[in-house]
Amino acid sequence: MGKAIGIDLGTTNSCAAIFENGKARLITYKGGETTIPSVFAIDQEGNRLVGYEAKQQAQLNPQNTVAASKRLIGRNFHSKTIDKVRQVFTYEMVEGEQSDILVKVKDQVFTLEQISAAILREIKRVAEDSLGEEVDQAVITVPAYFNDRQRQAVRSAGALANLKVLRVLNEPTAAALAYGLGRNLSARVAVYDLGGGTFDISVIDIKDRIFEVVATGGDTFLGGVDFDDRVMQKILRDFLEEHGVDLSWDRVAIQRIRDASEEAKIKLSTVSTTRIHVPYISNGDAGPLDVDLEFTRADLEKLTDDLVQRTIQTCERIIVEAGCTVKQVDEMLLVGGQSRMPLVQSQVTQFIGKPPSKGVNPDEAVAIGAAMMAHSLAGVGTGTEGLTLLDVLPMPIGINKTDGSMHVLFKKNQPLPDYKTRTLTTSKENQRSIMLRLYQGESKYCEDNERLGTFVFSGIRKAPRGKVQIEVTFHIDSEGILGLTARDKATGQTVESQLKLGKGGRGSRKKRKKRQEAKPKPQQAAPAPLTMPTSGLAEQLAADKAVPISKPAPKTEGKGAATAELSPKRDEKKGFWAWLKGLIGLS
Ligand code: AMP
Secondary structure, three states, X not given: OOEEEEEEXXXXXXXXXXXXXXXXXXXXXHHHOOOEEOEEEEOOOOOEEEOHHHHXXXXXXXXXXXXXXXXXXXXXXXXXXXXXXXXXXXXXXXXXXXXXXXXXXXXXXXXXXXXXXXXXXXXXXXXXXXXXXXXXXEEEEEOOOOOXXXXXXXXXXXHHOOOEEEEEEEHHHXXXXXXXXXXXXXXXXXXXXXXXXXXXXXXXXXXXXXXXXXXXXXEOOOOHHHHHHHHHHHHHHHHHHHHOOOHXXXXXXXXXXXHHHHHHHHXXXXXXXXEEEEEEEEEEOOEEEEEEEEEEHHHHHHHHHHXXXXXXXXXXHHHHHOOOOHHHOOEEEEEOHHHHOHXXXXXXXXXXXXXXXXXXXXXXXXXXXXHHHHHHXXXXXXXXXXXXXXXXXXXXXXEEOOOOEEEEEEOOOOEOOEEEEEEEEOOOOOOOOEEEEEEEOOOOEHHHOEEEEEEEEEOOOOOOOOOOEEEEEEEEOOOOOEEEEXXXXXXXXXXXXXXXXXXXXXXXXXXXXXXXXXXXXXXXXXXXXXXXXXXXXXXXXXXXXOOOOOOOOOOOOOOOOOOOOOOXXXXXXXXXXXXXXXXXXXX
């Protein structure tokens, strides 16, 4: 058996840690870096690049560079959240046969599991280099608010990367382990985790080596990239107003402005003013045009205040769900790079009534906690024995009722693992199969939730209607992953069931409209989209001002494209060295 490591598979960056000699430490990469960008690309020569090599060439090759793919993993191509981001991503997305999202890079189509596997494979390779031993097992962390389908996808990615996934662990829980394991604590902590792409909050009771999650919640579409996006949108708007040039169609310009926006945002965590300068972004009548502006912390806070407020509102809700008050929370841990923003720190301090804990490093805690868990599960050595983790389900799982509402089988925040049994009956003479749709999400209506899949129970014995009863047992494991078994109650025989992810989760347009009209109107206006589509910026402003409009909308692809192999292949035209470099992961 090889070594077991903990992997924090992040939206923007990933990192890994190992527990050795009674202590967890981060694994360092070449040049002493402890993180690897979660980026995959194929360059102009056809070389597959992962991590730094992929990130470095992103500005020149944005359409073939896949970043922030964690935001898409395990999602339905037709889900509302994907509608929002389709136009702001610089790479092309296509629909898979199961309505999953595939990405097209240099005319090759990949599943998101393959993209994540490429990143995991790179982490495994570097860890093996650093440790001088084989690494074949890992605990991989996921946002607490990931649903079943997203968790399954991360498991599959691990398997594709030749890693035995010991456990898919929630990121805030991992951070709590890093904070509390071995300190003999008795405390209630809240972990506020604002990373590159997701926000989570978990309330966790620590009693020495027992870590019990009481409540969890979050937003898988709220993270650092949304803050970058706000800055980028402002720059694009100002540029359009000042020069009459719409850069929103130019993928290279977008990538350069996005990078400059992130850089400025990070700087403004330590200084109060910075300059954003992106030279030669476009050509005007009088020659090349630059983006060049003074940008202050106050400007950034004005643009992003509502994002921070959304995290605080979620904290309020989850603390209520935990059945306690803010005062009963002993410590608030801040995790995730975006939590370094001063506005986040001040808002959290105001909310909790005291400064957040300094007990964990926001960038390292998740990987460190995952390494502790990996060590404990691998059962090698001492230091993590007796570690017990009790987690909860992040959002309800249920089945569709005929009126489109969801019959909840498993409630939000219920302890894991658990199982439920339901009996299904045939409604027609000699009915041979029964179909059941499963959903996960917090809405009362199935169409607003993520469809986990359609189970088809087939091979049912012929009988008059209502005479066959199928007992279905749904079980969710300690990771929040769903499975089911079915049997004929009369004969005791197992009934074959097949999972089909199937087409979209939101029903037909007509049905959706009808249900929408039947639904009670919300008191408040719906929240603004997380990311404003960059395409069509000129059209939006042109309504008010006379500005020129450039470029047509990007074209979309058909569905069901075959996916490419993600292990490097020898390409005769590129020769042996290019192939070998691809094989060992060098650019
Ligand atoms: P993580 O997923 O935890 O690696 O977080 C990455 C996110 O944190 C990215 O969106 C970064 O831009 C952001 N980030 C990193 N450092 C800082 C900082 N000092 N201030 C604000 N945001 C930061």
